[in-house]
Amino acid sequence: MDRRKFLKTGCISCMSGGLLLGILESCDSTKIAAGKISGSDMIVPLSDFVITKGDKKEFKRYLVVQNEILQYPVCVYRFDENNYEALLMKCTHQGAELQVFGDKLQCPAHGSEFNDHGDVQSGPAITSLRKFPITIADNQLKISLK
Numbered sequence: 329m330d331r332r333k334f335l336k337t338g339c340i341s342c343m344s345g346g347l348l349l350g351i352l353e354s355c356d357s358t359k360i361a362a363g364k365i366s367g368s369d370m371i372v373p374l375s376d377f378v379i380t381k382g383d384k385k386e387f388k389r390y391l392v393v394q395n396e397i398l399q400y401p402v403c404v405y406r407f408d409e410n411n412y413e414a415l416l417m418k419c420t421h422q423g424a425e426l427q428v429f430g431d432k433l434q435c436p437a438h439g440s441e442f443n444d445h446g447d448v449q450s451g452p453a454i455t456s457l458r459k460f461p462i463t464i465a466d467n468q469l470k471i472s473l474k
């Protein structure tokens with residue numbers, strides 16, 4: 329590759345990388361949260377669901393909550409201010425970690441799908457996802473991991 333072509337290619341790569349970084353940094357809708365462990369509960373502030381757009385307040389449909397002591401993340405769906413569902417992102421077929429796509433959790437291993445309540449939508453899995461009880465207090469979710 330000649331010098332001119334190298335510089336041209338490099339500049340385009342840097343510009344597109346910088347643009348992507350700028351977009352990611354300006355996006356406050358990240359759906360990954362760090363849950364704090366308190367006893368046998370994982371704590372998630374309700375504010376983690378809030379997206380502020382100017383004067384408007386919107387809410388994320390779900391959060392993927394992680395903590396280093398958990399082998400799998402927990403997907404927390406928000407249905408309204410008083411209704412949430414916390415689902416272990418472990419496929420009930422053979423234990424692969426699930427991926428979230430909006431209202432569905434999909435397994436990358438063999439294609440099982442679960443809805444936002446953890447029910448099987450398509451196999452080979454036949455068992456619903458593990459759900460964790462949630463209580464709401466002091467503007468936070470307490471997800472019981474017992």
Ligand code: FES
Nearest residue numbers: 419421422435438
């Ligand atoms: S491990 Fe998920 S479908 Fe097989």
